[in-house]
Amino acid sequence: MSRAPIIVAARRTPIGRVGRSLRSLSVEQLAAPVLRALLEDVGLGPDGVADVVLGNAVGPGGNPARLAVLTAGFPVSVPGLTVDRQCGSGLAAINLAARLIQSGAGDCYMAGGMESVSTAPWRIEKPASLYDLPRFTHRARFAPEAIGDPDMGAAADEVAQTYGISRDRQDAYALQSHQKAITAEQAGRFALERVPVSLSSQTRVIDDDCPRANLSLERLAKLPPVFSPEGTVTVGNACPINDGAAAVLMMAEEQCRALGIRQGLRFVDAAIAGVDPNLAGIGPVASTRLLLHRHPALTWSEVHHVEFNEAFAAQVLACLDVLEIPPELVNPGGGAIALGHPYGASGAILMTRLFTDLVRHRSPGAWRGLALIGVGGGLGISTLVERWDG
Template identity: 55%
Template structure:
């Protein structure tokens, strides 16, 4: 398959939306995970002017929610009716991006023509869990998180792992703070220029992202103490050069090239994707292997990719990946990433594709884009997309500025 001759079942993203991202306990604190996802799902169909009956399935990622099938509950909450199924996946921080690749695989296999896929996370309403007592008379034990890896593998907390990756890669505290400051500055500039407006679905009274901070410079970040490993022991990761704990949802509509062409929709063709397993002790490096494999299979190199979005969980981890890939960090997240916008775990992978859709389709930007995320337990996911311009349908000109129905 070449860019000039896509298959009729080649998967294409033709609409992309997200909620504003809120700090846990603040702007979206009272909304359950399905209440975050449902407005995004409804808006995707409004953008495309398609009925719920056209949806083959809803695929959502979620990490820390109430359990059960969040995607199905979200589809029902969105008013899609009982005929639209849903499936929920958990690949930790890669869940939202992986949900889209699973939907794309279904389209490519000819199983359906329209899938809604992404992720949602409400850290604010996630249930408090406990391990059962080890004896009949014992007390429940606090449950912090599920293991990322079993013995004898290392199972570090993500912050501790980010410190290790940064230290081994020689990424200094100064570089991390500078990168984090730039992420906030870029996000603030994008907000002021209203570059997020067309991708946002206001929900719960919140109309814009909460986390970006004006004037958050390197000097202010340098004053923060290390958060996971003491500075005396080589720690460099702080709350300022790390992502936050956040609430939010993001999703895209994935359709076949055949249906895209019928409607003349502009979009992002999903050229290829890769999920790689790596060292559980250094999960932040997962994107390096995934990106290398993906680009090698496609016969491409990073110099050809005009728009790059990484999930910025930790500045040190992103910089270590950039160094390993010989990638200029200034090319990553042109409008700021998770360091500034926030990281709602199950949703953030999908946020990267929403951002690429805005940069490449709504703004008629670069022809090639890349999204990547590091995953707890030692994995990395990368997706390569190509901009597809809109086409005239029945005499009506469809531009590359937005999908049909978008603001």
């Protein structure tokens, strides 16, 4: 009996810009409609789900995955587990669920991620004494100061300088991301993966907030550097800040066959690796090299679709250069620069995009995909999947 993990459904919310279309919704309110849609897609009841594993990076703490399970109306018997690997949380949750299936711990899991930066609580450091004022901080620490703990934007500038990624290349890549996203939207390639989100009985959010049809290289070139006067990272060639959720439904192959499910994505393998936190964006190089080391016969000619989280154009371009990934394989529907980067959800959005193009639309000649994401603190995650026709 096969324990191969098969992704049989993948969904996401529209991706909202912070403070805009999804600003009133908490993480569990974003995740709940996605969880319900996954069950509807395969005609499965929630009683068959062994666990729901969801990533979250800047949320309220506690166990928001369990909160999302109950908000979705699932029976109290269905548990929930929250994973925090920062930007990689959603993909890490999917990888964990796959390993649980492989181990025999359970047959059916939901996994993904959720983020509401709009409703995230403020982070305040506790003062050393009652006579000191508390200090607001914008993020948790990723690494000890002795090693270096730069903000991700400053680290992206360092990557651009170290790997010789020019401002012109970054801007051109950003423009292409928006153009591809607009083309994919017009072709209807996002419609089946998105779950409309209700704000009230009269109002629903259906579309993504951020792709821009009117962007140009001239407009991008006018934007100043954000993180240092000498830098090349701007708001135009970096991702926006976003709200959203995404998840997959994953089963052991034997259960798929028993339920009559005959198509999906087979989880092949995944790897995670660490790099210098000062060059955090280069993390996917290390994780992909580790993954390829375990699959030495695999070449780029045998990978048909790469979803790479576009936190910064500089980071993506540096990784593509070092790994020698053909650019035409990468993000055919655009990436996070255009669509957005809701931290804890982004890794699951990558897998949702792979599912749409390799399974829903069955792009001609495309059946093997790779999801890549870099993570604050100097981490990379790489996950390899193949189309499965049971």
